[in-house]
Amino acid sequence: MATTLERSPADAFIASGAKKLLIGGQWVPAQSGKTFETINPANGEVIGHAAAGDAADVDAAVAAARKAFENPAWSGMNPHGRSRLLLKIAAAIEANAEELAQIESRDNGSPLSIARMMIAGVGETFVYYAGWATKIYGETNPSPGGILNYTLREPVGVCGQIVPWNGPLSSAAWKIAPALACGNTVILKPAEQTPLSSIRLGELMIEAGVPAGVINIVTGFGETAGAAIAAHSGIDKVGFTGSTEVGKKILIASAGNLKRVTLELGGKSPNIVFPDADLDAAAVSTAQGFWFLSGQICVAASRILVHRSVHDAFAAKLADQAKVINVGDPETATTMMGPLVSREQFDRVTSYFGVAQADGARLVTGGKALDRPGYYVEPTIFADARNDMRIAREEIFGPVTLLIPFDDEEEALAIANDTSFGLAAAVWTKDLGRAHRVARALKAGTVWINTYLYTDLISPFGGYKQSGIGRELGRSSIDAYTEIKSVYAKLD
Structure with missing residues (x-):
């Protein structure tokens, strides 16, 4: 006899067919046509398939993200508009929290009770950064007469975000929310073990009104899609959470265009x-x-x-x-x-x-x-x-x-x-x-x-030594997603 859980929206989503890539506001298959299995670790059974994106798909996502970054619909959105958008995303997460928790539990094996708690935190992350969108200030600096010197904080640009399988949506939120609050665009690469909840989040973000290309999702393997993101000259910043071994590879690959890198890596606490x-x-x-x-x-x-x-x-x-x-x-x-x-x-x-x-x-x-x-x-x-x-x-x-x-x-x-x-x-x-x-x-x-x-969320999180570079959460995360521009104006 079917249970209520088996008739849930999570089941409907999982059973709706192979999941596609989100690029430029459209759901598209990988250019190679390849997919990969996603497995329920509670029983070892295949529960779905996702598009196996690779370098060609990352190229397309970067182009879409760059176009969106330069589009006045996003770059010209005032801070209050970004704040309202983040609150709409948070509301969508809250409204679909049970579905997201069930999807994540099926995908990575976390107990449903813990998954529910973590999804609640995902919504809170977007609420927190909604507040930041209107508080990203520059400064007016002391200067000699006749000179006005001030600073501007501007978005970094296109951000590649590579997240792990142990807390897929929590980690994604820690990266997506501050990036959007600061006016950046995002390419999210979920772990190949757990692509499903990130895909559903992408659907909710589009429904919430995120402009096309502002959020892109490329599922696939670290050796292909992840490596392409790390090395891509069109990406301005990479954020990664995962093992120290992979973090070192990302740091080396990112050196090609000296993109900004934040790494949250392993521990032995x-x-x-x-x-x-x-x-x-x-x-x-x-x-x-x-x-x-x-x-x-x-x-x-x-x-x-x-x-x-x-x-x-x-x-x-x-x-x-x-x-x-x-x-x-x-x-x-x-x-x-x-x-x-x-x-x-x-x-x-x-x-x-x-x-x-x-x-x-x-x-x-x-x-x-x-x-x-x-x-x-x-x-x-x-x-x-x-x-x-x-x-x-x-x-x-x-x-x-x-x-x-x-x-x-x-x-x-x-x-x-x-x-x-x-x-x-x-x-x-x-x-x-x-x-x-x-x-x-x-x-x-x-x-x-x-x-x-x-x-x-108000306190920075990150590590010393080989546990990472930079910090997520709190005010420190705003530094990771903004550039500081100094302006000098002659007044006479």
């Missing part, structure tokens, strides 16, 4: 648990920090540094939290953790189980795949680990964490900062002075104190 910490609260938050979205988040709590005096007690508390995580079908209301996104990711994550034990880490709980269709693994904790182990050095991107014992604050900081990454970190202590002292010493773009994963 340390959580430092001092002996005076509330161990129960720390266990709850760090557990969520490593299993949320099946551990497929760049800020996953994948290194937990625990004072030796409480290491074993904390390991037991964390294991208790892991054992009550309900792993299962993303569309079941009680599911807390769904599958990994793909067979490739499943193979990568499970390969670390043997690696960790071979290096001498002690398995506390988990360490196995689940015997069911789809790409499910158990939440996994290793204890008595060392920072030179592969599981401590490499980003696993799955529900796997490790506990590393330390003896004092100095050692904890040395271990925490001994990594090529610097995206996020956390400090767990009741000592206020220690909390802020350690937060300042940590080399990370975000530091949480006695909490984890909390974010706000």
Whole structure:
């Protein structure tokens, strides 16, 4: 018997045929005619096909985006008009939130409850940047008599935005909303694993009145469509969220025309648990920090540094939290953790189980795949680990964490900062002075104190070291999407 969920708008969208590219306000097939499969990771079944765009399609999208950028219908739109447009997009997202959440859950395996929460955040992102559209100011600078010196903030131009599969619409919104608020045009390249929700967002944006060519969507593979965007001389800025390895390739490819680049890359985030910490609260938050979205988040709590005096007690508390995580079908209301996104990711994550034990880490709980269709693994904790182990050095991107014992604050900081990454970190202590002292010493773009994963659109997000270049969100993101022009006028 068919369920209500099976009769939903999400089903209708998914079943409506192969998805096309959005170029210049029109939905068109890839010039090659090729498509690729999109797979539901909850069962491994093909749920649809999307156009396999490549360099020729990127060329067409760039031409459309450039035409739109120079068209007075967009370039001449006043800031209030852009603000109203962003609010209309936000309203469309809110009105179709359940459909978008279901599409995203089917495409990347996130529990429906989490997908709903993330889609709500997508709408809020457009609301936030709607406010920015009317507040992008230049400055009048002090100057000698007879000279007027002022600055203008102008849009960068055509922006290529390459987003990942773990939070497709969240990441897309973080890039599209500020770009449009500043008057740019966009070419969005969703991850090949999760194209569907971005395509539906494109439909909603067109319905909301976004002018033709202002938003373009080219689905396809990173090696073809993504590489073409990074290297294209007609693109003025590239924003990428994904692995550090791919980020380095994008940086090299972008050097051809010295396009502006922002990168939000990998992490190996340390959580430092001092002996005076509330161990129960720390266990709850760090557990969520490593299993949320099946551990497929760049800020996953994948290194937990625990004072030796409480290491074993904390390991037991964390294991208790892991054992009550309900792993299962993303569309079941009680599911807390769904599958990994793909067979490739499943193979990568499970390969670390043997690696960790071979290096001498002690398995506390988990360490196995689940015997069911789809790409499910158990939440996994290793204890008595060392920072030179592969599981401590490499980003696993799955529900796997490790506990590393330390003896004092100095050692904890040395271990925490001994990594090529610097995206996020956390400090767990009741000592206020220690909390802020350690937060300042940590080399990370975000530091949480006695909490984890909390974010706000008003605060910049990004990483130190090989965790990225530049910042998204907050006022800092406006710098990434505007050029500053200095004007000098002789008055006599």
